[in-house]
Amino acid sequence: MADHLHRRSVARLSNEYVACLLCEAVAETRLDILDFAIVIVVAASNVSHLKGTAAALEHAHGSDAGVPADLMVPVTLLGIAESLKLPLEVARERMGSLVARGILVAAGSDGFIMGTPVTSSDVAARLAEKNIAMARRFVRQVAEAGVG
Numbered sequence: 001m002a003d004h005l006h007r008r009s010v011a012r013l014s015n016e017y018v019a020c021l022l023c024e025a026v027a028e029t030r031l032d033i034l035d036f037a038i039v040i041v042v043a044a045s046n047v048s049h050l051k052g053t054a055a056a057l058e059h060a061h062g063s064d065a066g067v068p069a070d071l072m073v074p075v076t077l078l079g080i081a082e083s084l085k086l087p088l089e090v091a092r093e094r095m096g097s098l099v100a101r102g103i104l105v106a107a108g109s110d111g112f113i114m115g116t117p118v119t120s121s122d123v124a125a126r127l128a129e130k131n132i133a134m135a136r137r138f139v140r141q142v143a144e145a146g147v148g
Contacts, residue, residue, distance in 0.1 A: 009145040017138045024130050028123050034084075035103075038094055039114075041083050042104060045075035046113050067114075074111020 026036050047067050081091035095112060098104040105115040 006145070006147045010142060010147055013138055013141050013145070017134055020134055021131060024134075025127055028127055031103075034086075035094060035098060037084055038080060038091070038098060039103060041080055042075050042112055043114050045079065045083075046072035049073050069105070069107075069113055072107075072113040074107035074113050076110050077112070080112070 022033070022036075026033055029036060029039075031039065050067070050071065077091055077095055078088065080086070080095065081088045084091070086094075095104060099106055099112070099115075102115045104112045107113045
């Protein structure tokens, strides 16, 4: 099979994998896709400073309680709007709704951190299992397409 056909197959299969994973995550968390994107950006931003640190390793191998609020770095409304290419007013409305539902918490005058986790241990475990199954299917389909 020609190299360009391999690339096309991998691109199609990758898109399918990502779309399926996103659909599963949105369904499990019961958020609409924009709120889900905001939550993902806030969660990632809150803990991005912990990558490779002892605190991150302890969290990864410790309890299911999540990262304590005192280890989170708040992300600003402007940061969320810019990251997701949203108009500031749309970001403000969505963030306000997520705060009202307890999913996010206003931290100080200019930032937000995760509140009650959207993904409980049960939801996270179900999503992890689905992700494993989808990743295995992706690898199998790539191999069947004659790539790698």
